[in-house]
Amino acid sequence: MIVESLTIRTILQEKDVQLRIEESVTELPPIYFDRHEVQRVLLNLIKNAVEYSPPRSEVSVALTTEEDRVCVSVQDFGPGVDSTLEPYLFTMYAPATVKKYRKLGLGLGLYLSKQIIMAHGGHIGYVRSNDGSRFYFFLPMGQECSLN
Numbered sequence: 001m002i003v004e005s006l007t008i009r010t011i012l013q014e015k016d017v018q019l020r021i022e023e024s025v026t027e028l029p030p031i032y033f034d035r036h037e038v039q040r041v042l043l044n045l046i047k048n049a050v051e052y053s054p055p056r057s058e059v060s061v062a063l064t065t066e067e068d069r070v071c072v073s074v075q076d077f078g079p080g081v082d083s084t085l086e087p088y089l090f091t092m093y094a095p096a097t098v099k100k101y102r103k104l105g106l107g108l109g110l111y112l113s114k115q116i117i118m119a120h121g122g123h124i125g126y127v128r129s130n131d132g133s134r135f136y137f138f139l140p141m142g143q144e145c146s147l148n
Contacts, residue, residue: 007043011050012059019046022062031070031141033120038139041113041124042072045135048109049076052133065141069122073136080128089126090114113137 012019042061049059053076060075081089092111110124117124117137124137 005043008046011047015050015053016056017050017053018058020058020060022060024062024064031139033139034116037116038120041116041137042074044109044113045074045137048135049074049078049133052076052078054078066138068142069138069140071136071138073134075129075132075134077132080133081126083128086126086128090124110135 008019011017046059046061053059057077059077062071062073062075064071064073090110090113092108114124117139120139122137122139125135127134127136
């Protein structure tokens with residue numbers, strides 16, 4: 001499982017952040033997805049959450065279902081995304097603006113994550129809360145997706 005990977009364990013140890021897994025789903029219908037690509041998305045979201053979390057805090061990964069889709073969310077308790085940057089979270093930056101955003105730590109990870117989730121017929125998003133950030137994605141259950 002991705003949360004047991006060496007990469008995740010290393011970044012958790014570096015910041016002394018605990019990873020909590022919440023699974024409220026006991027059994028899922030079939031979900032058709034490219035395991036490698038969805039793992040890339042989850043790894044990206046967890047890495048970002050740990051990076052922006054204060055030391056000795058917690059990052060939570062939850063798996064839930066809603067109607068005909070599964071939801072995976074990653075919650076951190078860091079400062080949250082600056083509201084002026086929220087509209088650009090999942091976009092690819094024009095060359096003139098890349099340097100400005102790179103200084104803030106924004107790259108192509110969320111853009112590529114969005115492309116992967118959309119290719120699976122899903123949706124990815126962000127919710128700001130009083131005590132951090134929650135990034136999430138939905139994948140449809142019980143239907144095959146076309147990955148070209």
